[in-house]
Amino acid sequence: MDAKEKFAGYLKDKDLRQSQPRDIVVDVFLRTERHVTTQELFQLVQKKNPRIGYATVSRTLKLLTEAGLCRTVDFADGAQRFEHEYGHEHHDHLICTRCGAFVEIYSRKLEIIQDELVRQHGYEQISHKLQIFGICPKCLKKHKS
Amino acid sequence: MDAKEKFAGYLKDKDLRQSQPRDIVVDVFLRTERHVTTQELFQLVQKKNPRIGYATVSRTLKLLTEAGLCRTVDFADGAQRFEHEYGHEHHDHLICTRCGAFVEIYSRKLEIIQDELVRQHGYEQISHKLQIFGICPKCLKKHKS
DNA sequence: ACAGATCATGATAATCATTATCATTACTAT
DNA sequence: ATAGTAATGATAATGATTATCATGATCTGT
Structure with a gap:
């Protein structure tokens, strides 16, 4: 479908x-x-x-x-x-706060740990969103020079 | 301080x-x-x-x-x-989409995996936000009855 | 295929949060 | 004290989203 x-x-x-x-x-x-x-x-x-x-x-x-x-x-x-x-595929995002560039990230381990946490609290999971904010390699270079 | x-x-x-x-x-x-x-x-x-x-x-x-x-x-x-x-302490949130209730969650393992992911992509981490959406135990009970 | 009922559309207005503007006020260092 | 500069707060501007409603499109049963 x-x-x-x-x-x-x-x-x-x-x-x-x-x-x-x-x-x-x-x-x-x-x-x-x-x-x-x-x-x-x-x-x-x-x-x-x-x-x-x-x-x-x-x-x-x-x-x-x-x-x-x-x-x-x-x-x-x-x-x-x-x-x-x-x-x-499900994925989350790693976002550069300086230039807005991002990469999609995925980790099976991460998903498993989340599932455990949800279960521990008696919740039923629907979805999740993970955003990691940081500075990308390009911007790091620029800043150093 | x-x-x-x-x-x-x-x-x-x-x-x-x-x-x-x-x-x-x-x-x-x-x-x-x-x-x-x-x-x-x-x-x-x-x-x-x-x-x-x-x-x-x-x-x-x-x-x-x-x-x-x-x-x-x-x-x-x-x-x-x-x-x-x-x-x-740093924590993330597990939020009920039905009633808005939430619990604060934390997992050291989760943090470690994130750090790894960030490093793999050459980023320098600033912060992150994880929201897990689900249905809380109370709402689950209500729904079943 | 048709008619009637009902839903979807789109122009506009309403709402809501956030941000900008700017004259006035308050603070700071001398 | 005074001059210089930043902060304040009332208001307007902005931007995104949502509501309204007359009009037009779609669907259903016949």
Whole structure:
């Protein structure tokens, strides 16, 4: 099942309708590099169809999140960002506070420890977000010279 | 060195001035349970001195963050929150998405793995934030019944 | 295919948090 | 004390998100 089918399934499940604007927003989102803000996605969508409004983009991103197709990321720069989730490996982010560069990180050990912590507290895990802030190698070099 | 002294040192270091409003904001913040929003702290400060404006509270929280006395926390409820940092053990949060309850969590193993990941990518770590979202035991019980 | 019901849309306004502006006030060093 | 400069607080500006609502699109049962 691909991402579009999954979204269609979610809409059906919730008695929501499929529509041209939604299709376009989903399409553009899926074709886009990750970590877009609503504003950025809106501009991309406008290129395809200038009639589509900001509200629809925002609403569709919310639906996509609920459907498990994307998730929000916080880069501590004041903007809400969205990235693909479905069909992608889970990962967290290591972000440079100086230039904004980031790398995606993953560690199985890290995940296992988290699961343990959650269980210890009697919670049922839904998701997690880990952001590590630091200074990237490039910026470290610049600073030293 | 207590928190107030550290803040005074920071101000001196940056050639900033100590003032009555700043003192009051810092005082109220330090006496407050953790995880306040700017709005909440503003209301608390108003009780002590109604002349102090929102902007000063906001500005002082920023200074406190820069001084390493507090850090921001993201509970995914749209509001920026601040919590004490100085003199407190580092910890992360396990948050119930249904009722907002949370517990503070800490694992030394987790920290070590993160350090490794950062080093592997040539970054220099500044800080990190881990939020785990889930459903708390109480809400799990409610749901089942 | 049609009609009616209902949902989605998009333009705009409302909301909310944060940040900028700037005249006035307060602090500091001399 | 005084001059210089920073801090304050009222207000406006900004930016992101959410609500409103008349209009248009979609779906369902027949």
